Amino acid sequence: MSAKKLLILPGDGIGVEVMAQVRRIIDWLGKRRKIEFDLSEGLIGGSAYDVHGTPLADETLADALAADAVLLGAVGGPKWDNLPFDKKPERGLLKIRKEMGLFANLRPATVFDALVDASTLKPEIVAGLDIMILRELTGGLYFGQPRGIETLPDGSRRGVNTLVYTTEEVRRIGRVAFELARKRNKRVCSVDKANVLECTVLWREEMVKLQREEFPDVELSHMYVDNAAMQLVRNPKQFDVMVTENTFGDILSDCAAMLTGSLGMLPSASLGAADENGRRRALYEPVHGSAPDIAGKDIANPLATILSFAMCLRYSFDMEAEADLIETAVKTVLKGGLRTGDIMQPGKAKVSTTVMGEAVVRELDKIG
Amino acid sequence: MSAKKLLILPGDGIGVEVMAQVRRIIDWLGKRRKIEFDLSEGLIGGSAYDVHGTPLADETLADALAADAVLLGAVGGPKWDNLPFDKKPERGLLKIRKEMGLFANLRPATVFDALVDASTLKPEIVAGLDIMILRELTGGLYFGQPRGIETLPDGSRRGVNTLVYTTEEVRRIGRVAFELARKRNKRVCSVDKANVLECTVLWREEMVKLQREEFPDVELSHMYVDNAAMQLVRNPKQFDVMVTENTFGDILSDCAAMLTGSLGMLPSASLGAADENGRRRALYEPVHGSAPDIAGKDIANPLATILSFAMCLRYSFDMEAEADLIETAVKTVLKGGLRTGDIMQPGKAKVSTTVMGEAVVRELDKIG
């Protein structure tokens, strides 16, 4: 088997320094586990604009489309705030997601034992939390047509957006949900508002059919979106995989992220359609942003990006063992008391980005 | 001034017994504060169906439209589960809301000191919480046209709903928000998704204009809905009044309700358009349902309905002093250690619906 093509796009701000720590892990995998990647690096966001005059050069996009996986840091910063709309760093990110056809956004919400106190929720509610929110990312309310604002004859205005899903859109995100559940606890909760919204009646019916036809081994339940928001606060551990519409997923995944109390720890993945070999285009990135205020100071938390790379190993490269190793190393380092500033707690040791990355590699040396 | 017309609709299940406790408060107001209401009572839901063959008789609806305020218990129960769709108890509730034109749904999320431990969030996060979520209730995604499911030429299907608001719809809910804020801490946070949804760009622009034109004394801020869900979990006390779209409000108000940990304590109000005298049609009801499993046992919590009546005094009848008295009495009774089963805690005294109602009246005797 030829080496997997991995494209690294550090982006802007702290993206560069957190990605440098992932490089250490990649080196370690080569040295200790004899895993080689066909590695390339590119520019995206403000740093791409500075060199190419555009936040995503055609050549970089071509590399991304040819890659087996893309690992991204973060984009944006005040330096580029006043650029025209289509040159802004964020447009590079939106464009690469769109061109790669990434319709499935995986947002795990995980609480590490060592960080359970960071949550605003009581420890017994969130200790051991490990849920996966799957958000449909290219359809639903954020993309439906018609959309826009019109002026009415009397001078007042009317604003419109459209929530729309087709059978095929629901089934393809459903398949990702059921496949994810098979790698986890085999339970999918599909979130909709089928008591009010016809579009989500279709969503629910297609999920039911899909489960019956292709995933009878996975348990499927349904929940209304308002109740889902309640249940995330009441008892988040009741869930395994939640799958939902784009807007609902935007709201619920951010709510779930905040349950953990540590946004600096959360990875994400976005997946595209499977090709004839079952390979999906995929982009992995931390949930946090480019944090320009602390960029270049070697104090950012590299763990969300390291954990995003672990997701990459698990979901794009089927390297379960290596993904587990990295996650275990991160847990152990946290248990040992090392903290970057964003997750600092009394009595713990505050360390730099570099020291945190080195600590993870040292732990890998011990266990891997 | 003639007596205010108050229509009481106890409904089904525990609605009947919790409303009986409100009757005690009304009697107390007559005796001790010389406040008389033009009081009438009617049927709604399953109990209306049993008598009239419909969950909302025309005569009851006429009474509601003529009333200064309607106080409702709850509707529904297994006895009526198999009725045809348009005879179900819930249709009575939806019909009365629609016919009364109740476009503004007030959902306070309040944490009483005595119940702070009921929350899944840490006490320091929710102690003293007192926020008001205002949900637009007759427009937005739940009501927009076109809507439905169509079969496409290839046999697959397409489901559609429409998010739509006009200038006037935004301004009328905005006015309620700003007026509410004037009775509170003079801060409104308008929640939208103006970075993605044009309909909510209109929403934001109209809120800005309205504030500048009519409410310059009230502070207006804006927040994206996904961030709002995060902030409710991170630091809910940062808010005073939040105003938002129907679906967003459905999700956020239920999320906020669960922050309190005591759904049995939460009142709500729904308001209609103001007439030439500034009087708004109004319906007050607890957030909890009819709880058929515990109905008739004298164990339900009457406090949400009692607090709904306090909202009625405050918002429909401008009886601020009396509303404050009732809220204070409820707080004191809880502080004294009385609990119904749903809010029972170790070391407290478990009491019946009746005893809880009597305790509130006894407390009113002392302070009022």
Ligand SMILES: [Mg+2]
């Ligand atoms: Mg978001």
Ligand SMILES: [Mg+2]
């Ligand atoms: Mg709801």
